[in-house]
Amino acid sequence: MEVFQRSRRVFWSYSPESARESSDSVVRNFLFHVFPAYVTKQSLSLATTFWLGTVTWVLFVILTITGVILMFLYVPSVERAYQSMKDIEFVVSYGSILRSMHRMAAHGMVAVAFLHMVRIWYTKAYSGPRRQGSRREINWLIGLVLFVLTLALSYTGYLLPWDQLAYWALVIGANVAKSAPLVGDQMREILIGGTEIGQNTLIRFYILHCVALPILLVVVGAYHMWRLRRDGGLAATDRLTMLQSAGGDELKPSSTKTYTLLGIKEGTTLSVRSSALPDSLLARANPELTTRLLIVMLLTHVVTLGVSLYVAAPLEAPANPLAPPNPAKAPWYFLWLQELIADTTLTVGTYVINGGFVGGILIPTIALAVLAVWPFLDRSPDDAMGVWFHRSRWLQNVVFTIGVIAVIGLIIVAAYLRGPFWELYWFGEPWPQVPKLY
Amino acid sequence: MNNSDRQGSTRRSFLARLSIWIGGLAVGGGVFAALRSLIPNVLYEPSKKVKIGTLDLIPDGVTLFKDAKAFVSKHGSEGKTRIHAISAVCTHLGCIVQHTESEESKSGTTDKPTVGFSCACHGSQFTIDGDVVKGPAPEPLPWFAVSVSPDDGQLVVDTSSVVERHKALLVLKSGHCNVRKV
Numbered sequence A: 001m002e003v004f005q006r007s008r009r010v011f012w013s014y015s016p017e018s019a020r021e022s023s024d025s026v027v028r029n030f031l032f033h034v035f036p037a038y039v040t041k042q043s044l045s046l047a048t049t050f051w052l053g054t055v056t057w058v059l060f061v062i063l064t065i066t067g068v069i070l071m072f073l074y075v076p077s078v079e080r081a082y083q084s085m086k087d088i089e090f091v092v093s094y095g096s097i098l099r100s101m102h103r104m105a106a107h108g109m110v111a112v113a114f115l116h117m118v119r120i121w122y123t124k125a126y127s128g129p130r131r132q133g134s135r136r137e138i139n140w141l142i143g144l145v146l147f148v149l150t151l152a153l154s155y156t157g158y159l160l161p162w163d164q165l166a167y168w169a170l171v172i173g174a175n176v177a178k179s180a181p182l183v184g185d186q187m188r189e190i191l192i193g194g195t196e197i198g199q200n201t202l203i204r205f206y207i208l209h210c211v212a213l214p215i216l217l218v219v220v221g222a223y224h225m226w227r228l229r230r231d232g233g234l235a236a237t238d239r240l241t242m243l244q245s246a247g248g249d250e251l252k253p254s255s256t257k258t259y260t261l262l263g264i265k266e267g268t269t270l271s272v273r274s275s276a277l278p279d280s281l282l283a284r285a286n287p288e289l290t291t292r293l294l295i296v297m298l299l300t301h302v303v304t305l306g307v308s309l310y311v312a313a314p315l316e317a318p319a320n321p322l323a324p325p326n327p328a329k330a331p332w333y334f335l336w337l338q339e340l341i342a343d344t345t346l347t348v349g350t351y352v353i354n355g356g357f358v359g360g361i362l363i364p365t366i367a368l369a370v371l372a373v374w375p376f377l378d379r380s381p382d383d384a385m386g387v388w389f390h391r392s393r394w395l396q397n398v399v400f401t402i403g404v405i406a407v408i409g410l411i412i413v414a415a416y417l418r419g420p421f422w423e424l425y426w427f428g429e430p431w432p433q434v435p436k437l438y
Numbered sequence B: 001m002n003n004s005d006r007q008g009s010t011r012r013s014f015l016a017r018l019s020i021w022i023g024g025l026a027v028g029g030g031v032f033a034a035l036r037s038l039i040p041n042v043l044y045e046p047s048k049k050v051k052i053g054t055l056d057l058i059p060d061g062v063t064l065f066k067d068a069k070a071f072v073s074k075h076g077s078e079g080k081t082r083i084h085a086i087s088a089v090c091t092h093l094g095c096i097v098q099h100t101e102s103e104e105s106k107s108g109t110t111d112k113p114t115v116g117f118s119c120a121c122h123g124s125q126f127t128i129d130g131d132v133v134k135g136p137a138p139e140p141l142p143w144f145a146v147s148v149s150p151d152d153g154q155l156v157v158d159t160s161s162v163v164e165r166h167k168a169l170l171v172l173k174s175g176h177c178n179v180r181k182v
Ligand code: HEM
Pocket: A049, A051, A052, A053, A054, A056, A057, A113, A114, A116, A117, A120, A125, A126, A136, A139, A140, A141, A142, A143, A144, A146, A147, A150, A221, A224, A228, A233, A234, A235, A236
């Protein structure tokens, strides 16, 4: 018991005696420093966020840990990469679970980050009362960057095993870059480090995947979280404050202090402590937020591990530069792009524009641009902020839903209806035999 | 502080501007050097000119030659052998197309333009001469120059030299250029 007490003092100095003390830990404890002292109960409620952003972070942490272990086992060389994947699968103790966790968490991160974006849209959480200095739109833009980074991490990740999926994804990706007008050829060359896909290409994408993109994601993600504090918490909190003030209390923005890299940024925002939010609506960040956070972390971990025990990460045949699989299909989150690429070669007069450019660059860029400017043009009333499916936004929500359904529809077409030589076959219709090459 | 006009540059403001310039140059130079180092000056890649063997080793009909990533078509009649090479790299996004010619089109019993090559990636189809039949491919498959290597008589496909079709055909009299140096 004595030993326990002692080691506890070394490793875990935190033992609050009262609610007041546990709340104070937010300013005393380095890790807890990211939290405000108080949050609204509303923003802890499951239906406000479904904790989707948090789950995305947890998945990223799982990816980092499993990824670093995988780095000890994987050799980024064209000759040995595939062999080291086979070793991880069949020789290394627990290797297949490790690899599977990394892959499942990657799929999960793409899916959950997307759902997080969908939740932001339907709750109009991308805006705040502008007069009070909230600029939540910026966080929406940062979020878009994070989403693109997440996709880039996935893409560079599944290239590394150097199997058929990897090789042909690289061929297609590099040539999509090449199909861009004017700069296409240079883009392709810089991307793959030459004119042909080989060792230069692998090492480039390896560094991007293991170093450059994760660091970028952490930096941009940290800014995402900082802005969250800067904007005074979730949109749902702003809504509460506004309701309160409509009830007669005066709405006055309070001055805020947020830490920046080299100092403290002062400003004003509506914040939890600002106005007349009664105590009954508030909760101490510690332990109310921190315990929930722990639960989310545990559940995410359990689900990821559970799925990984049953679903193995795919590993196709070793890269064969002469024969793409037939049909050759991208992972689900890129299938809609593959379908677009296959359908959008345009003929304008005598010019033919490659579908690689239209479907692979133009349409995604336009989609991103529309998403980026939308919050700035959204003229729906502040009432719509922080509630699901507000009536004033029904048209916007319908437009967005159509977009989401279109993407999912394209994914379903590409996943289930495309057979050998990318021909259409109905669900369950048998595919013809195609000759096995080599 | 002298903030009245530009001419009144003090030693302090001069040094400030100088250090901004030097700092900017250092950062810019560093970034440029870092990026430039990623563009290779020498490519250790296989030659774009690929020897595919002497005439007698090349099968009749259409054959995929792996190193050249090209289909070489060889047809003989009246003591002459006609040879040409068509790129096997799909003009859409670079997958390798398959030779999917049907039997009747091989034997010439149909004169409809039929499919000669198909791409597994997004379903482009080409005639046996490389013209697009269907699918997202924006251009026909290019034809490569074929020549006879002067040293050992092997045929050489130059994948860096795209040529017009009527110039691409290599016609050899049988028994010509057929010697293999041992
Ligand atoms: C790697 C990806 C991302 C991570 C780790 C992340 C993380 C988070 C977290 C933890 C929150 C707190 C609230 C919540 O959990 O819902 C949040 C809020 C927010 N996120 Fe993200 N996010 C990511 C991507 C995105 C994307 C793709 C968008 C939109 C394009 C976005 C826009 C926002 C906005 C606007 C808020 C404020 C929500 C509010 O005030 O209610 N984020 N993010």
